[in-house]
Amino acid sequence: MKTFHVPQYFPSLKEAVRIGDLLNQRQIIVSTKEDPLKIALAAGRHNVEQTITPHPASFDSTDERYTDDVHQDLNLVHINYSVNIIGMGRSNTVIVGGLFVEGEDVVDVVAVSKLTICESMYNGVFGCSGASIHLEDVLIDECQGNGVLFLETSHNKMIDCEVSNNGNHGIWLLDSNLRIEGSNTKIHRNGENFDGKFID
Secondary structure (H helix, E strand, C coil), rough: CCCCEEEECCCCHHHHHHHHHHHHHHCCCCCCCCCEEEEEEECCECCCCCCEECCCCCCCCCCCCCCCCHCCEEEEEEECCEEECCCCCCCCEEEEEEEEECCCCEEEEEEEEEEEEECCCCCEEECCCCCEEEEEEEEEECCCCCCCCEECCCEEEEEEEECCCCCCCEEEECCEEEEEECCEEEEECCCCCCCCCCEE
């Protein structure tokens, strides 16, 4: 089993994701949706360092759905391959920052479970033109942008998650689909600063 433990063996989630990507590219490990790399986050607050975030691979400067915001100094973890990120419960494991997910459509799945994502300077979870995203037992709270933004992604899933207190929409779908399940799912107290198809 391929498991990276943070912070026992890697100082941060961002570093674990980066090393996993490097090893996957060199085929030292092979992380697929059927057999993904697992990143186990210990209890505590995992602060995401602010860095320049790349534009999505599909970036088109004439497309109004893209803005220069995603190219700023933001606290996002960039993920572009299949991986499972697992915490020790919403109240125990907290990512202070957001996830920016690309990857390859149909081929890659990014799964996140049993943790909180909060205080992102952009969206809590931003899935863009790539991997499917599966969220289970995740709280997304107090992010400056949307709680969840999916742009041109498919086969996304959310089970027993709470999306609350985010600056814009709770969930905003653009040319994407999302299956929401679970009696404990709550989407509430989010802002509504943009037009579009969204779920508060």
